[in-house]
Amino acid sequence: MSSTRRLDVGRRIFALLLRGYPPAFRARYREDLIDAFDRDRDRPEFRGVIGGLRLWRHVVGDVAHTGWSERRDQRAASSSGAGFGPAAALAETRQIIRGLARRPGFALVAILTLGLGVGATTTVFAVIDRVLLTPLPYPDADRLVRVYELERANADAQMVAYGNYADLAAQTDAFEQLAIWAYNSHALTGDGPARQLRTRETSANFGQTMGVRPARGRWFNDDEARQGVPVIVIGHSLWQEAFGGLDTAVGRTLQLDAAPYEIVGVMPEGFDFPSRADAWIPLAPVVDPVGSRQRHRHNMVGRLRVGVTPAAAREQMDVVAARLEQAFPDLNKGNYFEPRLLLDDVVANRGASLVVLAGAVTALLLIACVNIASLSLAHAVSRTRDLALRAALGASTRRLAWLVTIEMTVLAAAGSVVGLVCSTLGVRAVLALGGTAIPRADEVAAVSGRVFLFAVGVSLLCALAVSLLPILRSRRLTTTETAGALRGGRSSSTRSVVQGRRVLVGAQLTLAFVLAVGAGLFLQSYSRLQAVETGVDATGVLTMNVQLPGGKYPESAQVARFMDDLVERLEAIPGIERAGVTLTPPVNANGWYNTLTIRDRPVPRADRPPISYVVAGAGYLETVRVPLIAGRLYGPGEPRGEMIAVINEAAAARHWPGEDPIGQQILGSADDEASWARVIGVVGNVRQDLTREAAPEVYVPVAQDRVLGFVVVARAASGDPMSLSRAVEEAIGQAEPDAPVTRAMSLDERIGLNVAQPRFTAALVSMLAGLAVLLAATGVFGVVSYTVAQRRREFGIRIAMGATRSRVAGQVLREGIAVAGAAILAGAVISRLVGGAVADMLFGVTPADPSVYLLVGLTILVVTAAAGLAPARRAMSADPLTVLRDD
């Protein structure tokens, strides 16, 4: 930052500022003013940053004040009235509004087009504002980080072991608080039907970490957490539901899994972290030295100290990770900790589709602007006479430009009102459509002032851009043109206007093409996703979640007996062909994982491969029709004696290539003979993640692992499976009245949740592309109509000379098609260039997919032809006699 350079920049800015003075004043005093400015800068009180700011404040104020008053005086001295002042502008504005009212068609089309463009843009911005730009609703949320424990060998692992958490909390000082939680769910029983609660077991400092205090009562303390005292903090909605929002709730008792918990606090409205929590209960520390490091079942959230960056925290944690690796090489080899800002974590990869939408909507806005520019260009020509007359009477070019700008600003103001109305509806529609695809959709947030400013800003920007063209035109009005226009003949400028509009329409079609290609790619990707073979036959299957009260079922054998009995009851319902229960329903990437051990193949613990682990009752695989490849499936009452397991083909191929896995013993540990499970069957693969090949998976009977939350599946013999939902719910209620039942939906619907995000993106981009094509078509219609109107005389003469009418119409159409052809070529090039940006969001289709390009190109051609058809027919109908007489 050399001082001479700074000097230059400052002086250049000052020289620019001088334009605030009227030219005469500037010409006379420029040197003196710059000289004074330089001297001022050398004064000690104006040195340094603060001094510089003080100087600039004075300079700007001085220029603004003096410049304005000087201009005012000049105007007052030179003439009476017409000028740039506010009064004159008001008068002009009134005149312009009257002028617009005389041509309601132009005004209406311009306002609606602008309103649509601004509305769409504002909608997307409002959603982005809410999701990406608004901080999370916690105090100093930018200091909150999720901390993951990752394994270099296994990219999917990210849960943390309790012992490692305790070490992190003790051995780092990057965090003000470091809290831990585990997801859980409990059956809430008592008055009325049982309800499933999303409970979160948390460390005592969880509330403090988040920076949120209970609205009533208190959070539980360290002693309660250490001793496992059954206390509970409930969320606002549970408080409303269970206690009608009464203050007496604190101190009362809730029955969770048939055990009593005392309510000590109620959280404020809107707080439901993590992941739509209903209530929070103390997490008992895991003290067993090995077990606490072996089981990775917890999640961490930390509040960074003021001034500590996530990177700095990461460095500290790397030290702890290295220490852990040394102390427990068997358990912690290759493990490391990674902090991620909570906002990034909540928004996750879903931010990308919002960015794509922002791009799409900007293209749409550009198209809308071009439409208006094109309109106003035509309009400017029809006003050439008016402008020329004013110019002849002494109005300066700048004055005429000023008129056009005011006109556009008036239109922009109206357009932004329409846009705001559109966007308030639009935001609601998008949030409704988005559902789970938009993170934070349920957060209470009013339409912010930022969004309002954005809408108005975009409108004004459009007005500015759009008024540029007429301004450029009015600058070029030459004397001959003026003379021509005044005489009333066609000025030579008509042709250049047609050219200009053609270029604009070409640009519109190009943008529309790019957007439509985007829509085509996303739609294609979505349909490929839907067409993925999941490995199950989902049609006709009903699913619902059921949660057993753990207090009543302390042993996994009891749970298994209950499930066998439930399946029997369900299969007794008329219309149900087959039923079963599973921990993880098909296509659910958030299922449980286990590490695979194989008897007689000892592998260090850290190197053991992960395997998707599904606890499923007898009949489940048959119900969803997963094919049996080898061996057999298990039935009710199994296992009898030795533990058993069924693996999928992917597991067989990965771990027993060329061997028979049947009879192998897996999932056990060397020091416990009874822990081994024998493989009895191999079944087909089920994809848990639609975008990836099926991973190794193992199914074990309910009796072999204590699980309380299940998904019940039931296949209808025929018809809509949802018609059976009441009967199934009743059967579950009879089997266990205290088991809450939730989320009754068809299996198709449940699997569909996986594609909510792609569906949302595809739907929205398609909608925007549709609008874009429509607007572009309007543009084509406008320019062809205009050409035809301008050339009626020519067409009349040609028809009089013997040209057939269809020939004339054909020529008009051909011109339109030529523009479309050029636009398609340009659009294809641009699409190819920007396509790479969305490649990561596509599945089963490349950004350069030729079929999409072809289809979109054809669509653009057809739309162009259709839009040009009506005006072309008008050209055909040009009557030589009338046309020639008119002249």
Place this chain on the structure above:
Amino acid sequence: MTSHAHAADQAPLSAVAIEVLLTLAEGEQHGYAIKRHIETRLGDGYVQGSGSLYQALQRLERRGLIAEVPGAAGGDARRGRVYTLRPEGRRTLATELGRMRRVLAHARRQRIAIGPEGS
């Protein structure tokens, strides 16, 4: 609001204009020196904007109260224009100061506080 410019000759002098006349009453000065004089006289960190200074100079010149000294830039190229007070200017300044004296006297009679920072 635009009408007073027509009657510029009768219009009261602006505060800056009076300061300029006061400065030039001590002898001819170039623009920036006038600015510094005013700032020193008013003190208290007051900053005289160059734009409004030159605006005032232009108006005073038009009214024939001050004049530019031709070719007086001398050896210092940076100095710019040098101004001097014309006899009419001196008279106008005297009139203006008399008017201000009467205003002050009136304020004293009415016991309106006029301290060192008086307003």
